[in-house]
């Protein structure tokens with residue numbers, strides 16, 4: 001079976017409010033970034049499946065005959081996403097050589113790829129292909145790199161399999177899929193997230209799929225179309241962490257101290273709802289300093305709550321302290337424990353203040369950049385529409 005060549009991309013995300021609480025059924029507000037993960041899929045005749053993941057130094061190849069032995073017995077229709085197939089996950093862990101649940105970066109990415117590949121193609125003939133994924137996002141730093149990876153895999157493999165049609169019409173540089181196809185992409189991406197993460201809420205893969213700003217509550221996704229333009233500074237503390245470990249840590253704490261932790265989750269829920277209300281007011285009345293004062297206070301309160309949940313880190317305390325000396329307010333974004341934080345910039349924040357803040361943060365050993373938000377969700381690209389520097393990397397393999 002020969003599959004068509006294709007390019008897809010999906011954005012990373014920042015969570016304004018609601019990380020961790022969203023796993024426990026509370027509201028989260030999240031927004032896509034203009035930093036993307038790109039995937040190239042090429043049909044080959046080598047009788048093998050190759051995956052090249054240069055961001056994590058992983059280059060693997062398997063013979064189709066080896067993979068055929070792993071095909072799940074109960075492969076259903078790819079249009080229907082079931083619960084994670086525990087038997088396939090067990091077989092894949094054994095195949096990949098994961099022992100004692102040791103899920104390092106490479107193992108998790110490999111498991112997610114093989115799981116989606118075998119589930120999507122398992123009921124027919126396995127195709128020979130090469131998949132290369134490269135991302136502008138830092139890996140494992142809170143900006144939804146795992147979700148952008150899973151969304152790209154899911155879109156590319158479903159499209160290569162013909163379960164969803166190509167989004168791209170001839171001569172179009174880039175195109176998005178219809179709502180029904182996006183829902184399928186999102187649900188297969190969620191399976192990838194389950195493998196990488198353990199217990200994802202689904203907010204990250206929803207942003208990777210739809211882009212823009214979303215309100216997410218218990219799997220229900222509401223796009224927020226009227227939002228003010230926010231200026232955000234992103235800081236990567238470069239402290240490595242694993243979302244899976246942090247999500248499990250919060251769950252343990254809630255189980256241990258339910259009467260203490262549940263009010264914290266309720267408070268985070270109220271913060272997300274208050275923030276949504278202020279953002280919506282900012283689109284229908286003149287924006288005032290008071291709007292920004294409230295947004296800043298909500299950021300401070302939420303950052304304290306995240307510390308209470310046990311997902312803070314001294315590097316994130318440093319970020320908050322350094323930015324506050326310039327009158328700017330920050331919180332962690334994503335799973336915390338290190339990784340990235342966001343700092344809200346006010347419209348009147350002068351570029352000299354931004355520059356000195358960035359310098360001070362860089363002096364702490366952090367990466368720091370002002371970013372635009374609201375990048376489009378998953379897209380199919382023509383080769384000509386992929387940025388030259390990205391295409392050059394993808395074509396290297």
Ligand SMILES: Nc1ncnc2c1ncn2[C@@H]1O[C@H](COP(=O)(O)OP(=O)(O)OP(=O)(O)O)[C@@H](O)[C@H]1O
Pocket residue numbers: 037053054055056104105106107108109110133134135138139140141142143144145146147149196197204241242243244333334335336
């Ligand atoms: N570009 C990539 N190439 C290969 N694997 C990737 C890539 N990006 C992410 N991954 C996989 O996702 C894992 C990181 O996921 P994790 O959920 O811990 O971090 P994150 O998604 O960046 O942060 P958060 O979930 O807090 O937003 C990596 O260990 C790797 O397995």
Ligand SMILES: C[C@@](O)(CCO)CC(=O)[O-]
Pocket residue numbers: 015018019020021022023142144199200201202203204243247333334335
């Ligand atoms: C920590 C968390 O809330 C956000 C990670 O970006 C996990 C999730 O929602 O799946």
Ligand SMILES: [Mg+2]
Pocket residue numbers: 144145146147197204243
């Ligand atoms: Mg993740």
